[in-house]
Amino acid sequence: MVDRFMTLTQFHGHPTPLDRIYHEKTYGMKIRYTTKAEGRVSWIGDRMLINNLSFGMDDVRTVVHGLTHTVRQRLVQDLLWMVPRASADTWKPAAMPTFELATLFNNHAEMSEGWNLIQDRRQSWNVAGSEWMWQRVFDHDRIRQSLVTSSMDEIHADNIQCRESGGEQYFR
Numbered sequence: 001m002v003d004r005f006m007t008l009t010q011f012h013g014h015p016t017p018l019d020r021i022y023h024e025k026t027y028g029m030k031i032r033y034t035t036k037a038e039g040r041v042s043w044i045g046d047r048m049l050i051n052n053l054s055f056g057m058d059d060v061r062t063v064v065h066g067l068t069h070t071v072r073q074r075l076v077q078d079l080l081w082m083v084p085r086a087s088a089d090t091w092k093p094a095a096m097p098t099f100e101l102a103t104l105f106n107n108h109a110e111m112s113e114g115w116n117l118i119q120d121r122r123q124s125w126n127v128a129g130s131e132w133m134w135q136r137v138f139d140h141d142r143i144r145q146s147l148v149t150s151s152m153d154e155i156h157a158d159n160i161q162c163r164e165s166g167g168e169q170y171f172r
Contacts, residue, residue, distance in 0.1 A: 048060075072084065072091050076091070076092070076093060076096065080093075080096065080133075080136070081136060081140065081143050082095065082096060097125060097126055097127040097132060098126055099123075099125065099126075103124070104117060104123065105117065105120050105122040105123060106120065107120055138155065146163065146166040146169075146170075147162060147163055147166040147167060147170065148160060148161065148162055148163060148166075149161045149162070149163050
């Protein structure tokens, strides 16, 4: 009975009711995501109306500035483990590597495991990419203790044991 009613043709079965349901669902999803829907946005003066929500461009500007501040803070504190400067104009820490976002290159054809845009030869960095990050880990006890279980002697002997929970937290 299972073979007669439940197998899919893509798994070498014969056409069955479940196979038909699966294909109809797929076709419905294609229609849903490729068909344009009726517009729900309108303007009254400088206010935008989307369904039952109303907001102005000043509200959008406030949200964008807040997101920018949050992203900068997370980049500096959570990703690079640095302390941001107090001013919004000079938020970058002095020791933070500089780069021009518009000149970053990425090779999407590169499929090697572990490869990233830092290794692309077209990049011009004022620091040595991943080596700079490892140096930050080893130079700061708090960071090292949260990520690495090895002693400094083991680290110097290239026997580095990572703390699994610390790595998960960092990547999260």
